[in-house]
Amino acid sequence: MATIHERHQTVECFVQTENQPTVNQIAGALSHMKNIPKVLQTMSRKATINDWRAILEFVYYCVKISNVSQEIFVGVSPVIQEIQRYFAVEELMNMGTNINDVLDFDESVIEGRCVVKRNVDEELDSLRMNYHGLDVFLSEIAKEISVTIPSDFTSIINVIYFPQLGYLITVPRNPEWKSEEDYQLEGLTVQFSTDSTVYYKNATMRELDEHLGDIHGLIVDREIDILQALQERIIENSQFLVTCSDLCAELDILVSLARVARLHNYRRPTMVEGTILNIMNGRHPLQEMVVDSFVTNSTQIGGMDQNSAFAPTVMTGANTDSRSSETGDARVENRVTILTGPNSSGKSVYLKQVALITFMAHVGSFVPADSAVVGITDKILTRMQTRETVSSIQSAFMTDLQQVALATRMSTARSLVLLDEFGKGTTSTDGAGLFCGVIEHFARLNEEDRPRVLATTHFHELFENDLMDLSLPISLYTMEVYQQPDCMEATFLFR
Known part of the structure; x- marks a missing residue:
């Protein structure tokens, strides 16, 4: 904290x-x-x-x-x-x-x-001075050597320095030279040749190798x-x-x-030790960036907030026990919430925004909401979506079952459990029974063990046929839809 x-x-x-x-x-x-x-x-x-x-x-x-x-x-x-x-x-x-x-x-x-750099080390500067003065020095050596070789090569002879190879005499290669015997010059020893140049050594070059040495190598070693x-x-x-x-x-x-x-008008959440999750006018941080206008939604799960301005759209069943009609207190103590509504009405986005706001608050971020009171959460356990793939050795429904089983085993009073249309991967009767059983399991847990649960479903038979025990502390909500009389088309209000 x-x-x-x-x-x-x-x-x-x-x-x-x-x-x-x-x-x-x-x-x-x-x-x-x-x-x-x-x-x-x-x-x-x-x-x-x-x-x-x-x-x-x-x-x-x-x-x-x-x-x-x-x-x-x-x-x-x-x-x-x-x-x-x-x-x-x-x-x-x-x-x-x-x-x-x-x-x-x-x-x-x-x-x-x-x-x-220069002027860092005197020895290094001295070596560099000798190295950079080699051109003039070697030109003088070349003049001295040119006196001792045939006059045909006097004007084209040169002395160079190669790192690792030392000092060499270079003579342009004569096109008439075919074999190594043609390369031989009096007083010079052939070292190697290229297409355009023949390289030699003599006593003077060996003396330079011995006294001056590999200056470039010495410079590199010193550096x-x-x-x-x-x-x-x-x-x-x-x-x-x-x-x-x-x-x-x-x-x-x-x-x-x-x-x-600052860019997206996020607000600082209030972190508390309890199990409350009270979000006023929350938004999905990514979804709001890709739509022209985003409809905000509030959330309150668990806890007790005397001053909460949270007012659900539809609230029926046993949850009236947790809201005082006499005093008008906006208090919601139920930790299990079921949300219904048609496809594309915003149920999944709503679940994800609740999870993201909770997560963002815990990593130290401000959250996309007018205000948020977030109880310390140890886990966010979800059954949101399953990707079908032939590479999986089990069915999508089995994956759903494993995710929900994990949530029932690992959840604590500090956990947040999100179930998005669990049970739709099998027959409607089995799916409705599974969903009802999981919700009642969470609702019957002791206060010390009951997590905050937010679930969506299309199984209206749970309520029409009284399959679910609504005497349990379960809050019921639905997404608002506007429909004109005698009109088949509906307008989703995303509230």
Whole structure:
């Protein structure tokens, strides 16, 4: 209950008009965040430039959220208080500064690997200086070598550096060279050839290999050492980052619930420990989006509410015992409700909206209703619809029976049971008997065990032939239909 209240309190804070600029900034910051626990998991093996960018953006937007959230001045948000308590801004900024000072993101994208910035490590800068000065140095070497080879190749000889292969002398391949013997040049040893070039080594190249070495490899190794040290610092703070990520995930959900509540005029429900379910002018959160106008409906199952304005359309039978005609109290204590009405009159949508409003209230969302008092619910057990499929080894009716059997076994006083036309999958006499038996089973349970039950049915013979014991605490309702005299067509009012 405490957790649900905290979520409702946060959503209520976020829907306030005065807080909308701040909430929008928070939502914008959250949209840039990646799955940090997953990034940290992959980073422990091998960090890519995208992983580093994800961590850098995460710490940056965490700092932004921490700063922006201080501008919320209407209402109190527990999750914001948690963020202010756990987001160590200085620590986050230090992590972001370290990453930003070490990694060159633009160069990393070009080279397809993680590249360290200049002026981070003197040894690395020295290696890079030698590497970038190779072109001029190798041109001078090429001039010296050209003096020692036949004059035919003096103008076309070149010296290059290949990572892993070292320093090589290149000569354009003569079209007349057919075999390896043709490639031989005095003082040079053939290494390999391509369609256009022959590559050689001599004593000078081997001397360069020995003294200068594989500069590119040394650069990469040094960068790996620097990044490894940075990576270890990040991994040391992984638990702190995961905690921040969890808070951001919770904040993301609550911001989303608040924006939807504001957009569709949802209201904060009142959560109570009892078994009451009192919804005033409830709506189906999805159905109302696909129709031109949605007819609201109220619901009251169980509990006792002296001030309730709930008034059912039709109410007959034993439920008059739970409504005082003398005082006019709008009190409904019955926990079992049966709803009848023709097809397409809105019965199934009504059942689903009751379940969805109950569910939304429990996850911390505002609900599509003018008001709602929702008792803590442990289960929502349903027999709503069964999909026919040849892949199932049992009939649709057997599936219905299993669902209802599960509801009878698992339900408690805190449960909500929804039955949509149970029994229609078999003969009408058997179906009516099954439906009647299940409803009377729930109605005869002790107060300590009886769940809140909302059921729809087409079995009018239950009432016409007095098959059901209406002395039990059962409320009866029907969907309103308007029909003009001497007219076969009916208009559904969805009430």
